[in-house]
Amino acid sequence: MASGIKDKVAILGMGCSKFGERWNDNAEDLMLEAFTEALEDAGIEKGQIDAAWFATAIEEQHVGKSGIPLAMALRLPYIPVTRVENYCASGSEAFRGAVYAVASGAADIALAVGVEKLKDTGYGGLPQRSRGALNDQFWSNNSAPGSFAQLASAYQAKHNVSRDDLKRAMAHISVKSHANGAKNPKAHLQKAIDEDRVMNAPMIAEPLGLFDCCGVSDGSACAIVTTPEIAKSLGKTDLITVKALQLSVSNGTEAQHNSWDGSYFMTTRVAAGKAYEEAGIKNAREEVSLVEVHDCFSVTELVTMEDLQLSPEGGAIKDIMDGFYDADGDIPCQIDGGLKCFGHPIGASGLRMLYEMYLQMQGRAGPRQRDDTPVFGVTHNLGGFPHQNVCAVCVVGQDGA
Amino acid sequence: MSVGIHAFGGYVPKQRLQRKAIADANAWFNPGLRGLGRGERSMANWDEDAVTMAVEAARDALGGTGDEGIDAVYFASTSLPFQDRQNAGIIAEALHLGSNLLTMDVAGSQRAGTTALTAALKAAAGGDRVVVTGGEKRRTKSASPIELTAGDGAGAVVVAEGDGAAKLLGRATHAVDFVDHYRGQDEAYDYVWEERWIRDEGYLKIAPAAIAAALEDAGVGADDITHFCFPLAAARVAGMVAKKCGLSDESVRDNLQGKLGEAGSAQPLIMLVQALEDAKPGDKILVAGFGQGCDALVFEATDAITGAKPARGINGHMARRREVSNYNRFLGINNLVIMEQGLRSEVDKQTGLTTLFRNKEMILSLIGGKCSECGTLQYPKTNVCANPNCGAVNSQEDQPFSEMPAKLNSFTADSLTFSPDPPAFYGMVQFEDGGRSMLDVTDVDPDVGLEVGQPLRMMFRIKEFDTKRGFRRYFWKATPVTTQEGA
Numbered sequence: 061m062a063s064g065i066k067d068k069v070a071i072l073g074m075g076c077s078k079f080g081e082r083w084n085d086n087a088e089d090l091m092l093e094a095f096t097e098a099l100e101d102a103g104i105e106k107g108q109i110d111a112a113w114f115a116t117a118i119e120e121q122h123v124g125k126s127g128i129p130l131a132m133a134l135r136l137p138y139i140p141v142t143r144v145e146n147y148c149a150s151g152s153e154a155f156r157g158a159v160y161a162v163a164s165g166a167a168d169i170a171l172a173v174g175v176e177k178l179k180d181t182g183y184g185g186l187p188q189r190s191r192g193a194l195n196d197q198f199w200s201n202n203s204a205p206g207s208f209a210q211l212a213s214a215y216q217a218k219h220n221v222s223r224d225d226l227k228r229a230m231a232h233i234s235v236k237s238h239a240n241g242a243k244n245p246k247a248h249l250q251k252a253i254d255e256d257r258v259m260n261a262p263m264i265a266e267p268l269g270l271f272d273c274c275g276v277s278d279g280s281a282c283a284i285v286t287t288p289e290i291a292k293s294l295g296k297t298d299l300i301t302v303k304a305l306q307l308s309v310s311n312g313t314e315a316q317h318n319s320w321d322g323s324y325f326m327t328t329r330v331a332a333g334k335a336y337e338e339a340g341i342k343n344a345r346e347e348v349s350l351v352e353v354h355d356c357f358s359v360t361e362l363v364t365m366e367d368l369q370l371s372p373e374g375g376a377i378k379d380i381m382d383g384f385y386d387a388d389g390d391i392p393c394q395i396d397g398g399l400k401c402f403g404h405p406i407g408a409s410g411l412r413m414l415y416e417m418y419l420q421m422q423g424r425a426g427p428r429q430r431d432d433t434p435v436f437g438v439t440h441n442l443g444g445f446p447h448q449n450v451c452a453v454c455v456v457g458q459d460g461a
Numbered sequence: 462m463s464v465g466i467h468a469f470g471g472y473v474p475k476q477r478l479q480r481k482a483i484a485d486a487n488a489w490f491n492p493g494l495r496g497l498g499r500g501e502r503s504m505a506n507w508d509e510d511a512v513t514m515a516v517e518a519a520r521d522a523l524g525g526t527g528d529e530g531i532d533a534v535y536f537a538s539t540s541l542p543f544q545d546r547q548n549a550g551i552i553a554e555a556l557h558l559g560s561n562l563l564t565m566d567v568a569g570s571q572r573a574g575t576t577a578l579t580a581a582l583k584a585a586a587g588g589d590r591v592v593v594t595g596g597e598k599r600r601t602k603s604a605s606p607i608e609l610t611a612g613d614g615a616g617a618v619v620v621a622e623g624d625g626a627a628k629l630l631g632r633a634t635h636a637v638d639f640v641d642h643y644r645g646q647d648e649a650y651d652y653v654w655e656e657r658w659i660r661d662e663g664y665l666k667i668a669p670a671a672i673a674a675a676l677e678d679a680g681v682g683a684d685d686i687t688h689f690c691f692p693l694a695a696a697r698v699a700g701m702v703a704k705k706c707g708l709s710d711e712s713v714r715d716n717l718q719g720k721l722g723e724a725g726s727a728q729p730l731i732m733l734v735q736a737l738e739d740a741k742p743g744d745k746i747l748v749a750g751f752g753q754g755c756d757a758l759v760f761e762a763t764d765a766i767t768g769a770k771p772a773r774g775i776n777g778h779m780a781r782r783r784e785v786s787n788y789n790r791f792l793g794i795n796n797l798v799i800m801e802q803g804l805r806s807e808v809d810k811q812t813g814l815t816t817l818f819r820n821k822e823m824i825l826s827l828i829g830g831k832c833s834e835c836g837t838l839q840y841p842k843t844n845v846c847a848n849p850n851c852g853a854v855n856s857q858e859d860q861p862f863s864e865m866p867a868k869l870n871s872f873t874a875d876s877l878t879f880s881p882d883p884p885a886f887y888g889m890v891q892f893e894d895g896g897r898s899m900l901d902v903t904d905v906d907p908d909v910g911l912e913v914g915q916p917l918r919m920m921f922r923i924k925e926f927d928t929k930r931g932f933r934r935y936f937w938k939a940t941p942v943t944t945q946e947g948a
Binding site: 182189197200202205206207209210216264265266312316318319 | 803804805808809810812813816817820823824837839840841843847848849870871872873874875876877878879880884885887888889891895896897898899900901910912913914924925934936
């Protein structure tokens with residue numbers, strides 16, 4: 061097997077804009093906001109960046125195609141800028157590009173920026189667009205919530221769980237994320253809610269109600285990466301390094317072959333298994349300190365706890381109800397509010413997850429700071445639909461861990 | 462050489478609009494409508510039209526798709542979805558009959574159904590095996606009498622050489638330019654003349670003449686007729702015509718006005734199919750079609766009739782029923798009121814005609830693949846086998862899925878996505894012999910919903926309307942198999 065990415069690349073600086081309904085800002089404003097914070101955090105000059113990766117998914121809604129919008133927004137000095145798109149996992153793709161460039165030695169310092177302007181559609185929720193000329197002629201009329209909602213029916217059938225028990229565990233997830241988001245000044249949604257409100261919310265796609273769905277936001281997040289040696293030479297101590305970067309992409313088995321039961325993510329299981337191996341993690345439940353997952357919908361978070369080997373298969377509901385994933389639990393999940401409350405500006409989300417890991421590991425997370433400094437953090441960034449998706453799993457941690 | 466009907470089938474949409482709801486809503490404007498406010502009429506779902514219903518009727522008659530022995534498809538309708546794109550061609554494609562056949566739309570008159578049947582019987586004498594199908598979804602103005610009396614539905618018969626299940630004994634046509642109603646070019650709705658004149662000078666004069674000629678051609682006495690199918694909504698007129706022709710009162714068949722309504726040019730075929738479902742060997746069936754004259758045909762059920770009953774037929778589809786009392790729903794899905802559809806409805810629905818043509822078997826005939834190496838079924842067909850343990854390249858043989866029973870693996874009821882009839886039901890549809898696809902599920906009773914593992918079958922439906930360009934996409938959807946319909 062390849063030697064992997066472990067400890068070859070360190071995070072030099074990170075930034076994240078305020079997420080939310082940024083009615084008066086363009087994507088360029090958001091990118092600059094995130095970048096300015098990251099550059100200052102890194103303590104370098106713009107001219108020291110060798111190459112950049114730019115993630116955005118629904119570019120028709122804001123900047124249009126190519127790497128040019130990033131280069132123009134930041135006035136990058138004619139360096140390579142690669143635009144990446146991999147559904148909602150685009151942000152992790154930008155990070156992967158930058159990290160691999162540094163690891164290969166092609167760049168000393170690389171930049172990853174993700175951005176999305178989703179509040180210019182005129183309606184709530186993710187925009188619905190053409191899925192491709194032929195797909196449009198046979199795909200079901202599915203929205204994002206409707207696709208993910210099906211995890212619930214399949215999970216119930218497989219594990220013989222009542223709709224009520226599942227719905228209550230899903231509600232616990234959302235209540236928890238709202239409580240976390242309330243402590244995050246950059247979060248889109250900063251209001252705590254109670255379980256009744258979740259349970260009685262209007263139905264979006266059975267059984268997902270309004271509060272089972274994440275916020276759809278404007279926002280940008282940014283990472284500057286380099287080698288541990290260069291980071292140290294720039295005066296950095298207590299480095300946060302990349303332990304693993306894995307990506308798994310559906311090949312049509314889930315969509316076309318009856319071997320998949322619809323209750324879990326094949327991609328997440330593959331990516332997580334490889335990521336733990338790459339990071340040298342033997343027992344995820346014991347070793348992972350913090351997790352930021354792609355909680356586009358409450359039920360996604362629920363099944364992902366099992367796919368990431370944190371809960372035993374069929375055991376997520378018990379762990380969730382026991383508070384295992386609460387901010388003061390054994391493995392906090394979405395301690396920053398997650399997609400649910402921090403918000404989900406598609407291209408930025410994967411980088412936003414890493415931003416929180418970076419803050420928590422440096423003890424800079426303010427009122428939501430975890431008492432025990434996390435050692436290993438796992439980010440999980442999905443794109444697509446349960447039956448055909450891309451899944452990025454990233455492990456970051458304290459240098460030397 | 463004799464010719465006859467060798468197979469027959471029908472289709473009635475699941476929803477039945479209560480006529481009282483129509484009459485109550487419109488009585489403020491036309492209190493006279495209350496007189497028609499009894500019983501129920503069939504109501505096509507938003508994703509059904511004359512073509513999709515005709516496909517269902519023809520599948521019922523043929524016992525499925527893929528019959529290789531069909532020489533022609535004649536499609537009768539006055540509510541053709543396309544004015545210039547052969548509608549019968551869409552039906553033939555959906556039925557996967559191959560390209561070596563004659564397809565033809567027969568339109569322009571309420572008599573189109575019997576005219577298509579007449580022409581098909583003549584072709585059968587020359588050796589052709591012809592599918593005759595009629596489907597109708599008439600556009601009617603709100604608060605018009607015809608809104609109450611009309612219904613949506615389809616019938617289909619397969620005619621060929623030989624006696625079949627019902628042998629043609631004789632026929633006649635009288636062509637008369639009697640304009641009881643008309644619809645000019647670019648007009649959406651019918652313009653109708655006075656009912657009493659139509660009855661006295663139309664039905665009671667033109668029909669008896671054609672019927673008498675048909676009986677003479679058949680060499681059958683009027684009192685020998687056991688089933689008289691006279692497809693007219695107005696009560697008692699069929700009886701008056703029967704009396705004038707010497708047909709017995711008992712022979713006059715139910716015009717289905719109480720349960721279905723009058724499905725325009727498809728109604729003679731619908732009534733004929735139901736008569737064939739009910740017929741015993743030796744029964745003599747007279748069917749008439751009226752419109753700018755009258756067609757009349759006389760058949761005799763043979764011993765083969767008992768073995769020729771379709772899987773569902775008109776009677777089976779009548780039992781597949783969901784009551785609708787919300788008149789606004791009818792107005793909404795038929796674009797008779799302007800509904801706020803929301804910004805999500807604005808997604809551009811342009812269809813690449815090149816894309817459609819290249820993939821027409823996949824889209825219109827629901828043909829997937831079967832791996833010649835490992836036998837795995839999949840939809841759609843791909844270059845590399847979907848079986849993760851196989852992966853053979855270019856190993857796929859054609860595999861039809863339209864007739865294969867399926868089960869639901871996961872599902873949702875989506876209130877966010879745009880649907881003309883929310884919530885949108887869809888889910889992972891898993892076929893019995895292998896293969897699956899995430900597909901729309903139609904005709905779901907929202908009070909019943911769906912459940913994992915429930916049996917489904919496939920139906921040919923409209924997938925999307927491109928209102929900007931006047932196009933509609935057809936595709937297949939799953940529907941729950943109900944216990945009412947038997948199969």
